[in-house]
């Protein structure tokens with residue numbers, strides 16, 4: 001029963017059908033990840049449709065930094081994000097006693113499109129502000145890092161909550177593809193490794209060689225649906241049910257029986273994203 005630790009839902013998706021196929025595939029749960037107001041709405045709708053099975057992450061992904069040039073804009077965005085995480089933006093305006101979201105995400109750095117120095121600095125400021133908010137609220141993060149490993153580690157080091165680091169609940173480096181020195185820097189920061197369908201791709205020999213060396217209590221599987229469908233389903237729109245194929249491949253790399261590996265991935269995800277406090281309920285989206 002693997003747990004999909006990073007997937008996306010769009011408001012136009014047939015969310016009940018995606019969730020019921022995920023349950024039918026034997027998933028123990030999933031983290032529905034946002035990253036923009038639109039993506040957050042999809043995550044919220046999925047979590048509202050399946051309490052105790054689908055959990056939500058809200059945040060501002062690195063591309064959103066492009067229109068946050070002024071520090072006052074950043075403060076306003078952080079206040080709006082905090083209200084959404086706490087449920088204080090619900091129709092009755094009353095915040096529940098603890099966050100309605102399970103995590104902040106996806107957030108991070110993406111230097112893969114030729115971002116100049118100013119754009120990179122805006123991304124770092126947005127990432128750092130959200131890590132500080134996560135520390136204040138005690139929430140883990142789902143982190144995106146592309147072409148920016150060194151800066152990702154530097155911003156994490158400065159802004160992660162020491163408590164979450166100590167408890168290895170800082171979150172996941174989603175779609176982790178290596179290399180080994182990036183992994184070595186992330187372990188002492190309390191981060192876990194989200195292995196996506198990429199681990200099944202023919203071209204991923206280096207990643208497959210690295211997986212057995214990662215700490216077992218830090219291994220997660222994910223789809224990043226609707227992207228990155230795993231072998232043998234490449235070319236199809238990806239969905240959370242497909243995480244089973246990725247989990248099987250990782251189990252084989254670890255030399256573990258599938259039920260043991262699936263239970264490991266699920267326990268790791270729940271330790272990070274589903275704290276054992278009274279179950280959270282998330283109100284349905286506003287009409």
Ligand SMILES: [Zn+2]
Nearest residue numbers: 006033106224
């Ligand atoms: Zn994603």
